[in-house]
Amino acid sequence: MTWPPRQRASATPRRRPLDGRGVLTLLLGGAFAWSLATVPWGPDLVHPGGERAIAQLLAAALRPELSPPFLALALEASWRTAAYAVAGMTVAVAIGLPLGVVASGALARGALSRLGAVAATRGLLALLRAIHELVWAWLFVAALGLSPLAAILALGLPYAGVLGRIYAGLLGDVPEAPLRALRASGASEWQVLLYGRLPQALPDLLSYTFYRFECAIRSAAILSFVGLGGLGYQMQLALDDLRYGELWTLLACLVALVVAVDLWSGEVRRRLVA
């Protein structure tokens, strides 16, 4: 016998010329080409005067508005946006984590009760995240008026849907062997969750939560267009009055917020792994 054993020819997968994936690729490629064809290419693509506006916008990047009163305003707007994002994420985690745990099927012992719990919570999570935060915002503003609570809920609910969905996947995907060992020493499913699932999934749970936190800052800025104040609202005012310098200052604030979250996330993860 020879070592290593020669691989049999049938072991190498042969690609069929047009499998399901190939068809899908063709379809998507075709759709893209078609969408290009629908663009009215020509001198009217950018509306008249648009080129001048873009030039002004870019020129303003070199002289952002830095007067102390405006800086104070930008700082206040940043603070408000960050506060909405933090509060929204708090709501999202508070709702998403318990739903995610149930949706992972980690707590149910019987096959039937697991199926029921998983299907019900997955459905609820899907409903929460199927509706965009802007739509939630309209709903809550209609119901509660222009209050911070409307913004926080509008942000928190769809984010809970996304977080719960991902949490369920992460908690269900941890290595099984340590969990079996915990059950063998008499642990209940709740204890297995605490001592096996959560610790093993924690690094990924944190990474993903921080990533969504960055998204929440972006969303909070957008939500403030609805009239709830914050960076997005100020940007809208600046754009309406063609004060491009202010726009750049506000954009810089937004970038700074996202970078700050990223740094914080890195620090937390570094400590966790150390």
Place this chain on the structure above:
Amino acid sequence: MMFVLDAVSKAYGSTVALHPLSLAVARGETLAVVGPSGAGKTTLLHLLGGVTQPSAGAVWIAGRPLASLPPGRELARLVGVMHQQLDLVPHLAAVHNVLAGRLGEWRLLRSLVSLVAPREIERALAALERVGIRDKLYERTARLSGGEQQRVALARLLVQDPAAIVADEPVASLDPARAEDLLQLLTGIARDDGKTLVASLHSIQLARRYFARIVGLRRGRLAFDLPAAAVSQAHVDRLYDLDERADDLATAAAR
């Protein structure tokens, strides 16, 4: 009797891992299971530990049928299993992996609080002291060496305090000196606490030195079951003989 296997067999699909086999292990006995790779050692130990159910035959643990002992607190008081892959939670500090041996006795709230402020820390300390790594109490388990993790797994068993310990290749990943240390520790614990010990090993020398009785497995069958002193070189040669005909001759001679 701590363990009784009555005509027990185990098959995974069409692979027969263990042919019908009967075996009794008395309380306090130390038994080594030896045999080449794939002989069925892990399968046998998993049956003793209540990790898997037999395909046929009956397993009795401390006089109770295995079928009546689902994984849980009762089984945990009777048998503790140390798997070949240890199965610790690498992200937790050693102390929590050790105290996990108490989860069967703890309420949920106590287990939750313990993750922040460890409960019954003196038990964890005593166990880690006994296995010789007391200073690693708050070290993350992933950062411990293979030998230290082995000791954490053993400390968890000490804290669980079952009547019998089943250890699958507890020294497979250790250098010869540490392997002797660990076996000394394991058999010492069994002797001092009156625990039954069943362990699979690859080294016949270690089995003879540290265990009272040796069971040889070969291709899912019992090759021999003897007091350690009665195991001769001929037994060993036959067990590890790569020539498959030797096996057929042996079964033919037995008829």
